[in-house]
Amino acid sequence: MGAVSPFRRDLVVVGASAGGVEALRAVVSALPSDFPGALVVTMHLSAGSPSALALILDRAGPLPARSARHGAPIEPGTVYVAPPDRHLLTDDGVLVLSQGPTENGHRPAINATFRSAAVTGGPNVIGVVLSGVLDDGAAGLRAIVDRGGLAVVQDPGDALYSGMPMNALSLVETEHVVRAGEIGALLDKLVRMPVEPVEVPPASDILLLEDRIARDGVRAGAFPPAEQNGSGYTCPDCQGGLTEVDPMGRYRCRIGHAWSAQALLAAHDDEFRFALQKALRALDEKAGLARKLAAQLSARRPGGLAERYAASAKEAAEAADTLRRFLLEASEPAEEQTTAP
Template identity: 80%
Template sequence: MGAVSPFRRDLVVVGASAGGVEALRTVVSALPPDFPAAVLVTMHLSAGTQSALAQILDRTGSLPARPARHGEPIEPGTVYVATPDRHLLTGDGVLVLTQGPTESGHRPAINATFRSAAVTHGPKVVGVVLSGVLDDGAAGLRAIVDRGGVAVVQDPADALYSGMPQSALASVDTEHVVRAGEIGALLDKLVRMPVEPAELPPPSDTLLLEDEIARDSVRAGAFPPSDQLAGSGYTCPDCQGALTEVDPAGQYRCRIGHAWSAEALLSAHDGEFRFALQKALRALDEKAGLARKLATQLSGRQAGGLSERYTASAREAAEAAETLRRFLVGQGEWAGDEATTP
């Protein structure tokens, strides 16, 4: 039986978020016209918006860049950009766009793209994580490496927002930690280098299930309970359903299929906490104002001490509101990973 021939990596998947537009422009501008692999770019985008990212990248480098279209063949030397409110996945030689459940509040989600590439292309994938906050892309990059692919991470010191690169490096071991200006040349080298096939285990059941959920859209029972999976005791910020822990590293799914990393879940609950405090502050301010109005209306009347009671109530509410306001100001404005629409 003859030896199995070497192959080359033919798919590059890139994830970026906050601060990622400039990093993407830097990377794409360095790719040569004869780049022999396809490039899939996923960046967090708000639903219902128009994105100019594909046009920006098309003007930036020598490779054509365009918005991804469902069912389009994946061609080498082309940059495909995820569109708002659609996960960008890979199929049998074609692009697949879905409205699968959001992941850490995002659709498109970087993890969904990376997992899909790991399932369909295995060791032929190069995964790249660029600037962004929180940790989208870390679990997907681990799936790529587990399936024999290669991880490339922007040096956190070079990223405008270091959260995503740092989370990726905490999840995978890789020698390819470089500045954005060096990534293009590195990718060109990686996709031209012959790779000897290696025996790899099949994709795990968890990886296949999560990829299937991203493909099958939101449906009742998308993530059925299992005796092997532990209930987390947490609730999904998207639908308030119970979350199940699907990965000891801190990955959660609800019955609808919404996915959350531990870090993103913490950030979402932080936002809920601050929103609750802001509602409480509003209620205290309104209570103090109404109590002062009632006290003024009853002032000087024979009201059995009601005016004094309202005055005291207004003072207590105002003091509590001031304490809460000082706390919120001291915490500063919450800076979550807001969707970007370049």
């Protein structure tokens, strides 16, 4: 039997979120015009608006950048960008756009792109995690490494938002932790480097299942019903029961919405704040109506009922002031922008 020829890692999948436009521009601007690999880029985008990210990256460096099209061949020397409201996946040398369930509240989701590359590309893949909050991309990067690929992570100290790089490094050990401005040169070196074939473990059942869900949606019986194997948590997207899909603390509901523990906590925190804001509005309206009734009754028949309305207005106003102070003290600047660049 003849020796198997070395191969090259020519598929680069890149994930970014908050602060990611600047990092992506730095990466793309440092790539040479004869870069022999393809870049598949997923950045969290708002579903309701068009994105100029492909145009921004096209102008940033010598490689052409374009919005990904379903079924388009993956060609070297090209940057492909996930469009809003579609997961960007790979399959046998072509791009796949999917409306599979959201992951961590996002579509496109970085984990979906990384998992598909791990399944279809195996050791030919380099995964890159850039600036962003929370942990989308961490589990997908782990899948890439488990299938023989390489991991590159932006130095958390260089990222505008260090959450995604730090969470990726908590799951994946890699020597390739560099500043965004150095990633382009590193990728050019890694893509050109011949790699001796290695034995790659088969994709796990859960990896294949989650990749299929991103492509096709969840089918009946994909996960045990939440009442049989439930986590006790609720999906923020559809309020269905969540099933824990692996010990890393990742969950899916019957619809297929996926959540990491961090993203789930953040989503429930948003729900909590929204509930408090509704309560504050109700208290303000109650105080205003009670004052109006107290004033109307005082003009006609002072005392008694008018005093009770005045007391109710004071009580509601004091409760509203307390709640307002709590919300102001607890509020922090939004960490992640989901509007399309």
